[in-house]
Amino acid sequence: MLPEENAPKTVTVPYDDKLSRLAEVLGSVHYLRTLCKAENSGEWRARMQQLLDSEAKDEPQRKEQLTAAFNRGYRAFASVYTDCTQAAIVAEERYRNEGATLATEITSRFGN
Structure with missing residues (x-):
């Protein structure tokens, strides 16, 4: 067992809930x-990697939580859509809009 002083610190920030939702939307x-x-469908996975690198680089627990949120978002739609339908296209557009709103809210409220 690791001594307490060597255990990874659990870091939380006021926008973690929004960040988790953003990761889920990206997935x-x-x-x-x-x-x-x-x-450019791979762009969204790359954006998730950028999010992990900037927000949780040295914080394994936060990285794990954000990765889980991304995977949850991915799996949620994988369980519903197996073909590209009009509904899937509409859902993608709505989620992209939600992601843009979240990113704007996070950076305008908590950005430096």
Whole structure:
């Protein structure tokens, strides 16, 4: 067992809930854009990696939580959509809009 002083610190920030939701949205959009063979569908996974690098680089617990949120968003749509339908396209657009709103809220309220 690790001594307490060497244990990883659990860091929380006031916008962790919004950040988790953003990670979940990124996972959803990544799945839907890949399903519908959209251009640059891998961009959303790359954006998630950027989020992890900037927000949880040296914080394994936060990284794990954000990764779990991304995977949850991905799996939620994978369990519903197996083909690119009009409903999947509409859902992707709505989630992209929600993600943009979340990113704007986080940076305008908590950005430096």
